[in-house]
Amino acid sequence: xxxxxxxxxxxxxxxxxxxxxxxxxxxxxxxxxxxxxxxxxxxxxxxxxxxxxxxxxxxxxxxxxxxxxxxxxxxxxxxxxxxxxxxxxxxxxxxxxxxxxxxxxxxxxxxxxxxxxxxxxxxxxxxxxxxxxxxxxxxxxxxxxxxxxxxxxxxxxxxxxxxxxxxxxxxxxxxxxxxxxxxxxxxxxxxxxxxxxxxxxxxxxxxxxxxxxxxxxxxxxxxxxxxxxxxxxxxxxxxxxxxxxxxxxxxxxxxxxxxxxxxxxxxxxxxxxxxxxxxxxxxxxxxxxxxxxxxxxxxxxxxxxxxxxxxxxxxxxxxxxxxxxxxxxxxxxxxxxxxxxxxxxxxxxxxxxxxxxxxxxxxxxxxxxxxxxx
Amino acid sequence: xxxxxxxxxxxxxxxxxxxxxxxxxxxxxxxxxxxxxxxxxxxxxxxxxxxxxxxxxxxxxxxxxxxxxxxxxxxxxxxxxxxxxxxxxxxxxxxxxxxxxxxxxxxxxxxxxxxxxxxxxxxxxxxxxxxxxxxxxxxxxxxxxxxxxxxxxxxxxxxxxxxxxxxxxxxxxxxxxxxxxxxxxxxxxxxxxxxxxxxxxxxxxxxxxxxxxxxxxxxxxxxxxxxxxxxxxxxxxxxxxxxxxxxxxxxxxxxxxxxxxxxxxxxxxxxxxxxxxxxxxxxxxxxxxxxxxxxxxxxxxxxxxxxxxxxxxxxxxxxxxxxxxxxxxxxxxxxxxxxxxxxxxxxxxxxxxxxxxxxxxxxxxxxxxxxxxx
Numbered sequence: 127x128x129x130x131x132x133x134x135x136x137x138x139x140x141x142x143x144x145x146x147x148x149x150x151x152x153x154x155x156x157x158x159x160x161x162x163x164x165x166x167x168x169x170x171x172x173x174x175x176x177x178x179x180x181x182x183x184x185x186x187x188x189x190x191x192x193x194x195x196x197x198x199x200x201x202x203x204x205x206x207x208x209x210x211x212x213x214x215x216x217x218x219x220x221x222x223x224x225x226x227x228x229x230x231x232x233x234x235x236x237x238x239x240x241x242x243x244x245x246x247x248x249x250x251x252x253x254x255x256x257x258x259x260x261x262x263x264x265x266x267x268x269x270x271x272x273x274x275x276x277x278x279x280x281x282x283x284x285x286x287x288x289x290x291x292x293x294x295x296x297x298x299x300x301x302x303x304x305x306x307x308x309x310x311x312x313x314x315x316x317x318x319x320x321x322x323x324x325x326x327x328x329x330x331x332x333x334x335x336x337x338x339x340x341x342x343x344x345x346x347x348x349x350x351x352x353x354x355x356x357x358x359x360x361x362x363x364x365x366x367x368x369x370x371x372x373x374x375x376x377x378x379x380x381x382x383x384x385x386x387x388x389x390x391x392x393x394x395x396x397x398x399x400x401x402x403x404x405x406x407x408x409x410x411x412x413x414x415x416x417x418x419x420x421x422x423x424x425x426x427x428x429x430x431x432x433x434x435x436x437x438x439x440x441x442x443x444x445x446x447x448x449x450x451x452x453x454x455x456x457x458x459x460x461x462x463x464x465x466x467x468x469x470x471x472x473x474x475x476x477x478x479x480x481x482x483x484x485x486x487x488x489x490x491x492x493x494x495x496x497x498x499x500x
Numbered sequence: 501x502x503x504x505x506x507x508x509x510x511x512x513x514x515x516x517x518x519x520x521x522x523x524x525x526x527x528x529x530x531x532x533x534x535x536x537x538x539x540x541x542x543x544x545x546x547x548x549x550x551x552x553x554x555x556x557x558x559x560x561x562x563x564x565x566x567x568x569x570x571x572x573x574x575x576x577x578x579x580x581x582x583x584x585x586x587x588x589x590x591x592x593x594x595x596x597x598x599x600x601x602x603x604x605x606x607x608x609x610x611x612x613x614x615x616x617x618x619x620x621x622x623x624x625x626x627x628x629x630x631x632x633x634x635x636x637x638x639x640x641x642x643x644x645x646x647x648x649x650x651x652x653x654x655x656x657x658x659x660x661x662x663x664x665x666x667x668x669x670x671x672x673x674x675x676x677x678x679x680x681x682x683x684x685x686x687x688x689x690x691x692x693x694x695x696x697x698x699x700x701x702x703x704x705x706x707x708x709x710x711x712x713x714x715x716x717x718x719x720x721x722x723x724x725x726x727x728x729x730x731x732x733x734x735x736x737x738x739x740x741x742x743x744x745x746x747x748x749x750x751x752x753x754x755x756x757x758x759x760x761x762x763x764x765x766x767x768x769x770x771x772x773x774x775x776x777x778x779x780x781x782x783x784x785x786x787x788x789x790x791x792x793x794x795x796x797x798x799x800x801x802x803x804x805x806x807x808x809x810x811x812x813x814x815x816x817x818x819x820x821x822x823x824x825x826x827x828x829x830x831x832x833x834x835x836x837x838x839x840x841x842x843x844x845x846x847x848x849x850x851x852x853x854x855x856x857x858x859x860x861x862x863x864x865x866x867x868x869x870x871x872x873x874x
Binding site: 213 | 825830
């Protein structure tokens with residue numbers, strides 16, 4: 127059993143595979159299912175960490191690729207680790223950097239050793255390997271580290287995906303070996319295999335055998351259709367041990383969250399709530415609204431009448447629209463805080479519904495309002 | 501006596517003209533001398549109002565010109581006034597819009613009636629007159645309103661300045677007439693007259709006769725040298741009644757503040773602390789620092805070791821430098837909060853020094869550290 131992370135399965139929903147769990151880390155307890163806001167560059171964009179905490183966030187995600195390139199993980203280590211550096215003292219999960227190497231880096235070359243890429247910032251050449259990814263994540267001092275994997279393109283051939291998935295397992299073993307802090311930093315493995323059930327089964331079998339403290343289902347939040355996403359969810363979580371947390375990376379819309387939870391997933395993250403905030407979009411219990419819209423010019427009601435967040439308690443749509451039109455940072459601050467609270471509150475509602483065996487009812491009720499206009 | 505504003509002169513410094521005062525407004529008490537942060541577009545840029553308050557700010561300034569054009573003062577009025585609209589419940593001072601018409605507007609024409617200008621936002625044509633300025637400020641509901649004046653260009657002829665100053669007095673009388681809320685919104689007059697002492701005396705005599713609740717010394721924060729600025733300060737405050745607050749608009753560097761206070765000024769404002777913050781500059785007890793500088797890359801000390809602000813309590817120079825280099829809004833948030841706290845703390849120190857008759861000693865001590873590198 128991992129000393130760095132403990133998972134307790136508190137309750138299983140009666141009519142779905144939804145699970146109510148509790149994850150204990152060196153920086154505190156996380157009640158699951160849990161949505162994790164993203165602080166890519168050691169900051170959740172346009173928010174103080176206290177404001178992030180006020181939304182109900184229990185854990186944030188930060189990005190190894192970005193922090194390795196800037197400011198450099200040695201600086202974060204010298205600062206006393208990422209928690210200290212960014213003034214966030216609750217749990218942190220770091221990704222492996224793999225996904226960004228494949229999506230942001232240039233001139234990459236993948237070998238058995240790792241990936242060679244050029245920085246998107248200054249073009250400088252770097253190598254990311256299982257050992258290097260874990261070294262950086264050890265420097266950052268995150269509570270949960272992700273194994274370095276290749277997220278194969280969704281349009282890759284079956285043969286490529288099979289080979290890539292096998293390499294991901296070999297890389298996972300090197301990650302385990304490389305972890306300098308197994309007692310304080312829990313390493314999660316990542317299941318790959320694309321949309322091929324037999325490859326997913328092979329992947330799961332290989333990584334479960336390594337008895338890691340948690341597992342992610344990789345490669346289903348990028349480029350897939352919602353049907354393909356649900357298709358994998360229908361069997362993939364069951365391939366993972368029920369006494370370990372299960373994580374789907376990069377999802378953050380209510381419908382994707384409901385589907386993940388319904389199929390037994392405990393953790394998810396996404397940049398979307400803060401990204402759409404910067405484009406003037408708020409997620410509300412009645413669906414999304416674009417604050418630019420002229421109809422909000424004299425709308426003195428809050429973004430979401432059902433929301434209890436700082437933004438909705440203190441500001442009107444008319445004010446936020448004014449800020450957005452005037453190019454004021456405060457519009458990003460207020461919309462980001464609301465959007466994060468929306469997903470934290472949704473997670474709270476989901477947890478309560480599981481405890482009360484009415485998760486599917488919650489899903490129905492939520493959809494009936496959220497999609498009322500559709 | 502004005503019902504909207506009360507001024508108490510609590511103590512006069514023994515060795516200078518510095519005054520310790522107290523201004524009471526409908527939204528609360530202001531201890532003077534006081535620095536007022538600027539929230540141009542109904543927001544102090546990149547700061548929540550709670551954070552502005554945390555820096556010790558007692559009153560903020562907001563801009564009539566900007567709010568009249570966007571979102572429109574009718575919308576602010578319908579929202580319940582500016583305090584409610586922007587969630588700042590302490591005192592607010594609004595300027596008249598005059599200065600921005602002359603600095604930001606295009607194709608302007610000045611007549612006895614007022615100023616015709618084109619919006620810097622969309623080119624639309626507008627008129628700002630004494631009546632219109634007060635109407636907008638009444639809509640905004642500020643505690644202190646400024647009279648609509650012409651801030652004549654510093655290079656204008658003596659003849660022009662003399663005529664402009666006389667018109668400013670005629671405009672002031674129209675402002676007084678136009679004020680719908682004399683019991684809740686105090687109107688300040690503005691002394692003009694350029695760098696001509698006799699014109700300043702004429703201006704002061706004319707506006708003091710109108711027995712307003714406070715007075716500003718206009719036209720000395722733009723385009724003048726520091727010698728010209730001090731030259732006017734040496735006689736101008738004495739031309740104003742000692743039992744009314746005195747305000748110099750648009751100053752916010754420590755040396756300009758010290759000079760103003762030394763000569764009997766009670767109030768001042770400036771966009772500079774938040775503007776330089778967005779360019780990565782912090783004001784500290786040891787002078788200004790540019791956080792971009794490579795020497796801060798591994799500097800884990802706070803921006804200013806003597807500062808007690810949120811930023812200095814929780815973040816290092818290395819972290820703020822990282823945020824700034826990475827283009828993160830959080831760098832603006834943290835630097836703005838520090839820079840505002842710096843000037844609020846300076847004001848606190850100044851007030852205490854006046855109470856203890858050691859203002860000139862404080863000035864000397866402050867300069868010896870602030871300019872140590874110069």
